[in-house]
Amino acid sequence: MLVPAAKWVATINEGGIANQFFMALMVTIPVLNFGMLLGWQSPMTPVLQDPNGPAPEPISDETLSWMAALTFLPPIFCGFHMGGMIDKWGRKAFTMLTSLFLTISWSIMLLTLRPWALIASRVVAGFACATCYVVTPLYLKEIASDKVRGALGSLFILAQNLGYLLIYLSGDLLPFAAVMWMCTAVPVLHLLAFLLMPETPVFLIKQGKLKEAREALAWLRNTTIDDKNLEEAIKELEREEEYTKSMKQANFKSLVQDKTRFKAFRIAVNVMLSQETCGYLVVLTYAGSIFEKASDSINLKLSPNKQTIVVGTLQLLGSIVASCIVEKTGRKWLLAVTSLVTGLSMLTLGGWFLVTGAGAWMPGWLPVLAMCTCIFADAAGYQPVPYVIMSELFSFQYRGVATSLIISGTALSDFAQTKAYDPLLKLLGIHWVFIIFSIICFLGTFYTIMWVPETKGRTVEEIYAILEGKKEIEDEEAGKEVSRL
Incomplete structure (x- = not known):
């Protein structure tokens, strides 16, 4: 037993994989929160709308609607400037921000639960949305070696889904005040702990801090x-920085x-x-009604909190699968x-609502199966992979x-939805909405197959050569790790 365990420890320490995963976990704690x-x-929501609840007055549906929508409003306007500021001040500073x-x-809600405070x-x-959705994918890209990139x-979406599940569980098991203090403690502790974390070597090179960059990269690769090999990686980063300086400043033009x-x-x-725009938000919104309709034919009685826990568990499992297989599947x-798979699940949900809405019978387990499949497949690839591709x-x-720029556009999409x-x-009715979303998923599948290049294990130069229709560039030495800037 000891020998396999020792081999496993040696494997995760080789090339600094353990250090990189630890750093990635630290980087994604704000995303979790x-x-x-x-x-x-x-x-x-039921607690806030309870006349005897902790809020001074029951919170209206309109206030709750604005709470959900306004979260995505700041990224629309400040997201355009976020990339330049992160390049200027650093990944670490904005992660702490x-x-x-x-x-x-969280502190505002600890002080008062009046409608204006909630909004x-x-x-x-x-x-926070504007900063973490831009800086976290960049941070993860720039600390990772090729084999775990x-x-x-994919830990970005896994952390977010773990946050969903944690709040669903704590909301079901803990008092309201305990939940609020727990949620506030997470970013406070992270803010203090992250002071000890290194900046990305790429940014340190950009700032001319060669010694700090070498030390950070040595720790991330678990070497001296x-x-x-470390010296070669540093030289590659320096060459990239010299090339960057020789070019015009990056902007939309x-x-x-x-x-x-x-x-x-x-x-x-x-x-x-x-x-x-694949309709994932609508599936999550209608999870309760799907469980309710299914309970009539399959004896599935779950409280609203238990339903959200089931959904959160499926999201987390899908995210774990994504982290485990993304390097193998590409x-x-x-x-x-x-x-x-998400599109087929959406189509099944739309068809079920259409048929049952017309008065015909269909089994109650079908929409539950379709919903669970949709949530799992979305978390296992459709949500995390685009962030990986975007960074590469x-x-x-x-x-x-x-x-x-891209995050600003997606924030506008989330706000509008x-x-x-x-x-x-x-x-239109829920059935046509699901059918429309299924078409969007199918179009996404077609587009991915036809025009999205495989970015796994490739440099930006190799990816661009493929986009230009050139023959794939081979590494000069088989198995040689190339710096992915």
Whole structure:
């Protein structure tokens, strides 16, 4: 027993994999807390609307609607500038700033639960959304070695889904005040602990801090600062920085002027918008009604909190699967398969609502199975993989600008969906809404197969060569790890 255990420890220590995963976990704690904040509204809505609850007055549905929507408003406007600021001030500073925004957001609700405070809290949380959705994928990309780059990148959505599940469980098991203090403690402790964490080597090189960059990279690779491979990696980073300095400053104009780079930008935009508009939010919203309808024919009686726990567990399991298999399957085909499965699940849900709405009978287990499959497949690939692809399609010079522009666009999509889906449901009916979402998923599958390149294990130069139709560039030495900037 001891020998296999020793081999396992040696494996995770080789190349600094354990250190990189530890660093990735530290980087994604603000995302976990943001997931807790997003999920908090679900188990706490009955508490907030209870006349005898902790709120000074019952919170109206309109206030709750604005709370959900306004979270995505700040990223629409400040997201455009976030990439440039992160490139200027660093990944570490903005990760800590995310925790500061989250601390302020939770603290407002600790002080008072009046409607204006709940809305103000969500606006502040929106700034945390703007920072973490831009800086976290960049941080994960720049601390990861090639063989775990996809796994670390997928931790972004895993952390968010773990946050959902934690708040669902704590909302069901703990008193309201205990939940609030727990949620506030997470970003406060992270803010203090992250002071000890290193900046990314890529950014340190950009700042001319060669000694700090060498030390940070040595720790991330679990090696000594005089290691030959480490020296080669540092030189590669320096060459990239010299090349960056020789070029014009990255902005939207320079992003679209280069034909290949603009093609990469369009691909990133399309896969992210496909992910955001696939109807996942509607499935989560209607999970309760699906469980309720199913209970008539399959004796499935679950309280609203238990239903959210089931949903949160499926999300987390899907995210764990994504982290485990993304390096084996590659990005392209994992995204294509999960978007196809999500589309088929959406189509099944739409068909079930259409048939039962017309008065015909269909088994109650079918929508539950379709919903669970949809949630699992979405978390296992359709949600995390686009973030991985987005971070791998651009060099350091353009990564911040491109990511901030894309996140602003997806935030606008989330805001519009949150406020518009209810009128849309009343106009078309839930069955047509699910069918439309299934078509979006199928279009996303087709687009992925036809135009999205496989980015696993490739440099930006190799990816762009594929986009230009050139033959794939082979590494000069088989098995040699190339710096992915």
